[in-house]
Amino acid sequence: MNVFGVDIGGSGIKGAPADLDRGQLAQERLKVLTPHPAEPKTVVEAVRKVVTHFDWKGPVGLTFPGVIVDGHTLTAANVDKGWVGLDARALFSDALGLPVALINDADAAGLAEMAYGAGKDRKGVVLMHTLGTGIGSALFSDGVLVPNTELGHLELNGKDAEKHASAAAREEHDWSWQHWAERLDDYFALVEQLFSPQLIIVGGGVSRKADKFLPLLKPRRAEIVPAQLQNDAGIVGAAMAAAKLG
Structure with a gap:
């Protein structure tokens, strides 16, 4: 079963049909x-460009870098503040x-990893972190999602944690892999x-280079993969959400 998914990020918007089998x-x-x-108008136009490129006609799943409740965007840390309170769906x-x-x-991203990837069949508490423009988080207990945790905004050393340790911060400050670790x-x-x-699952674009920084991390109680x-x-994961629309 193919369903269309679009991932809206702070630096890029990417989409494709996904094979959910x-x-x-x-x-x-x-x-x-x-x-x-x-801004909402320009992001919507970019998403429309991605979807129409594939001439897609069915349900579409969209991700957004913020808290989502009943289709409304309640926060917007790395996009324009015009999204706050908007009926974005x-x-x-x-x-x-x-x-x-x-x-x-x-x-x-966490739903996809729990269904098909590093979290498949894992019980207990699992955390997914996406390291990119910010730090995204998804919390699972025995496979059940606790939505909208946004743990990248926990205070760490007096600032948002994502300012301290995101992949974008590493690139901005030209930190070595060791320093970032x-x-x-x-x-x-x-x-x-x-x-x-x-279990802690590390995702985002930088996960392609996991061998450069994961081995540098200190041993923890949690397994980090x-x-x-x-x-x-x-x-x-966006396609999985769209599949539930029927």
Whole structure:
């Protein structure tokens, strides 16, 4: 079964049909740059460009980098503040002329990893973290999602944790892999203290380079592994959400 998913990120918007029988993309994805400023009108147009490229006519799943409740975007840390309080699901659905499911970006990636990837068949507490423009998080207890945790905004050393340890911060400050690993250690120590996970899955685009930084992390109680779907997890998870529309 193929369903369309779009992953809206702080730097890029990417989408493709996803094969939900196998948990992978059914076609090569299309990626466009996220407009800056990432205002609702310009982001909706970028999403429309991605969807129409495939001439897609069925339900569409969309991720968003913020808290999503009943289709409304309640926060917007790395996109324009015009999203706050917006009925974004209706906005996208009207623009596309298609049924739309809207879900937090890290929650979508986590759902995909729990169904098809590193979290499959894992019980207990599992945390998924997407390291990109910010730090996204998805929390699972015995496979059940606790939505909208947004743990990248926990306070760490007096600032948002994602300012301390995101992949974008590493690139901005040109940190070495070793230095970044030390900052990630600070973050993982914090979430481990709060949630006592058995497994931490590290996703986002930088997961393709997991061998450069995961071996540098300190040993923890939690097992820390790279996402198996890597940066396609958000698209697959978005498609999973759309599949529930029927």
